[in-house]
């Protein structure tokens with residue numbers, strides 16, 4: 137089992153990664169021997185596939201609360217429903233909430249944990265690749281509004297993150313591939329060598345080779361832990377992780393969450409690279425290199441149906457990444473060289489959108 141430490145002073149926590157990592161629940165105080173009250177907030181699909189593997193590891197009195205799978209559950213209505221289940225079960229302040237599922241379980245369940253009785257401890261057990269490489273680490277929690285993604289939320293660092301790679305075995309191909317987009321994103325903004333590793337190892341990664349997967353998850357968690365330790369609340373550095381996301385979130389919402397988050401991030405990177413290329417910031421060869429990798433990993437290169445450019449520009453303005461009315465974009469000048477800009481025009485967005493439709 138690999139162990140990574142997120143250094144945040146009194147809010148520091150471990151990330152356990154590997155097969156059977158779920159046994160670490162005992163070390164986190166949520167194990168069968170402990171007397172801590174445990175509430176599991178689980179994606180319905182994940183609970184039915186893997187709930188039984190968790191049962192013997194949790195204390196006898198634990199409760200499991202499920203929600204319907206998918207992005208459409210990231211709502212305030214769902215938060216209220218989960219709060220009311222916690223109320224019915226008389227979950228107290230010393231309790232620990234274990235989130236069990238993908239990024240939706242972590243964002244939604246983490247927000248419920250952060251707000252229940254003004255905040256209870258939370259352990260994330262990510263079961264998608266996307267959540268394992270990105271969403272589970274860093275303490276961002278929240279839900280969507282019809283007006284935009286993740287508009288309501290708080291920072292609530294988990295007490296631990298447990299990535300049990302056994303759970304990934306049942307992940308459908310499409311969700312597995314979507315998770316690779318966040319890994320590619322993080323490599324592009326932070327680690328040129330890791331991007332080259334993706335290129336060299338693409339076949340093994342796509343074939344879910346255990347050693348390749350272990351490295352992929354571990355390296356991403358190391359990179360994210362390092363960024364979060366330096367900039368927990370996105371005052372500066374952490375914002376580079378929004379590369380691909382200004383356009384990505386707009387596409388996600390305009391398509392009514394028909395595509396996976398990771399698929400939208402891949403499309404977002406393509407469009408944002410096109411903006412950077414048109415500005416003369418990014419060499420065409422580098423943009424092509426990223427496009428080739430996205431294609432080889434099986435991520436989409438095109439939107440399933442055309443989007444109106446003014447709608448995309450308007451959706452970008454509704455995103456969180458707006459400051460003083462200007463939309464913030466993370467563009468890249470090359471691998472490992474992100475740059476934050478706030479002056480991308482609707483005309484530039486319209487021109488760049490042609491890259492994916």
Ligand SMILES: NC(=O)c1ccc[n+]([C@@H]2O[C@H](COP(=O)([O-])OP(=O)(O)OC[C@H]3O[C@@H](n4cnc5c(N)ncnc54)[C@H](O)[C@@H]3O)[C@@H](O)[C@H]2O)c1
Pocket residue numbers: 179181182185205206207210237238239240241243263264265266267270271272273274275276277286303304305306307308311314318396397398
């Ligand atoms: N908090 C953060 O820092 C952060 C970072 C990145 C993304 N996110 C958020 O994460 C969300 C996307 O996460 P996601 O892609 O994991 O989506 P998800 O949680 O909806 O999971 C995708 C699908 O996979 C299924 N699933 C999950 N684990 C499975 C398993 N082991 N076997 C079979 N099926 C399984 C789920 O039921 C669901 O249908 C978005 O809401 C995004 O905004 C948050």
Ligand SMILES: [Zn+2]
Pocket residue numbers: 270318381397401
């Ligand atoms: Zn993301």
